[in-house]
Amino acid sequence: MNYKYLGVMLLIVAVMTGLVFIANDDSESVASLGQTEEILISAPIPVSTGQLPFYKVLYEEREEESSPDIMDTKDSIPSEKESLEIASQFIQKHGGLPEGAYFYDVESLYLKQINKSSGEPIVEAEYPVMTEVTYKRDINGMPVVGPGDTITISLGENGEVTYFFKSWRMLEEIGTKEVISGEEAIGKLKAGQIMRNPVGETSPVVEIHKAEIGYFSATPDSEQAYYEPVWIFRGTDEHGNNVTRIVDGVAK
Amino acid sequence: MSNILALFICINILAMSNASAYEYSVTVVDDYENDWLPYFDDLTPHGQEEYERVEYWLHDVAGWSEEFYNKDAAVVKSDFGTSNSGYKGLDEADFHFHFGHGIDDIGTELALHDWLPGVNYYDVRAQDVADKWDQDNEWVFLHSCHILADEDDWADALRYSHGIMGFTTGTRVSTSLINRFFTNTINNDCKMTTSFYKATKDTYGADVTAAIITDNIDQWNTDHLNGQGPMAASEYPDDSEYCYLSWEC
Secondary structure, eight states: OOGGGHHHHHHHHHHHHHHHHHHTSSSSOOOEETTTEEEEEOSOOOOOOOEEEEEEEEEEEEEEEEOTTTTSOOSOOOOHHHHHHHHHHHHHHTTOOOTTEEEEEEEEEEEEEEEOTTSSOEEEEEEEEEEEEEEEEEETTEEEESSSSEEEEEEOGGGOEEEEEEEEEEEEEEEEEEBOOHHHHHHHHHTTOOSSOBSSOOOSEEEEEEEEEEEEOOOTTSOOOEEOEEEEEEEEETTSOEEEEEEEOBOO | OHHHHHHHHHHHHHHHHHHTSSEEEEEEOOOOTTTTSSSOOOOTTHHHHHHHHHIIIIIIITOOEEEEEEEGGGOOGGGGOOOSSSOOGGGGSSEEEEESOEEESSSEEEEOTTOOSSTTSSEEEHHHHTTTBOSSOOEEEEESSSGGGGHHHHGGGBSSOOEEEEESSOOBOOSSHHHHHHIIIIISOOBHHHHHHHHHHHHOOTTOEEEEEESSHHHHHHOBSTTSSOOOOOOSSOOSEEEEEEEEO
8 A cells, every 4th residue: 555645535534524515505505616625605696787887997095104113013002982083084195095995904013922842832922013994995885805905004112104015006987797697606716717816725615704896906007997886705724714615706 | 464364263163153153044935846737836936036035135144154055856855854965955054045835734834846736746744744844843834824833733834943934824925024024033133922913913814814923932932033133042951832823913
């Protein structure tokens, strides 16, 4: 017996067993997504979508201010509640929130000092680093996903703004596009026709909890000529990590 | 005449010593032999392109020397500094960049060209490098999925080395991550932690979580890329503590 291939055989058995189990599950379906994932859909899928607006990118508004010690440990950082107020005031001084911007998240980051002398990792100390407030965008109530169209404000000691980053594309509606159905979008998702390429095994199983239509905003500074409708699938992988998969939503 | 010759030799020696003051190494796995397995997509040509970006910034812009660049089947476990004697791989360079698939397979591991499921089938695991990075390396950049989800294991690699940058979740191919990172470190002289934080925030959305491990807090608060600003001392003797922070991009 060549033990090198024992793992492979066990894997095949495990995958087959998994497929049988999943096929009997209440979830809608399962299939291999290219060579990377099996997709479980446990979200209601909008049936008909029709025409939706698409937009031309006029230009990208980009602002960045940062202090050299963004990530340094601090003696203190403002509470998340205080940070919301400080961030709001800061934005007002920078022209206010753009149209479609909404509060997305506030999070305090602490550097953990961990000791493994006992064998198990034990957190010895936590040093404040920043409280981070993030704003994202929607368009006519539909979400915009991706790294662009984001405002991030990080706060350090005494509420000092240590990092301000704004990437916001100015859009002009130039028409409508026919959007593919949810079933077609799931077909693309299962075929691996997603808009961004993961580096690595994403997960043997991804469970989709939410499916919706929105727009994709590419990396700040990258060329993006249009905002066209996309299907956005949100779920979790086998580790419980949030996963977002984006499928081109325009009917060809 | 002899004075001019001596001056010429001195200038050349100085130029050569500047050009080779620091070394970097790169490993890239774009192509996976067992691509019939339900795990990995071929990453060609993204890894090669990332290498070219690293080479541009560190070699062409900053004047570093390339210790080695290995790709696909040429990437072997020992490139990751798994040995305490002989060839020490990444531990022979100040900065190492790796691109390729990462997987959580009973513990996280970097997948090599011939990767198979199971422990120690053409992979690099935290246990392979525990207490091994103790020669020349300061920082390692792992552009792979999931690896730092096992941060407590990978921290063991940092004997005298300073830090590891990577991801705890899935991550994605990006045309801008490397350029942003080196713009921050080299053009703007930002610290390593700030450079990676800003680069990941500017590149990815909230479904990607990035992380950094350092051997101690001084390195966290001080380290710049070699030659771009202060760098804390290596921890000697090594202790059992490390520092860790992750953030949603």
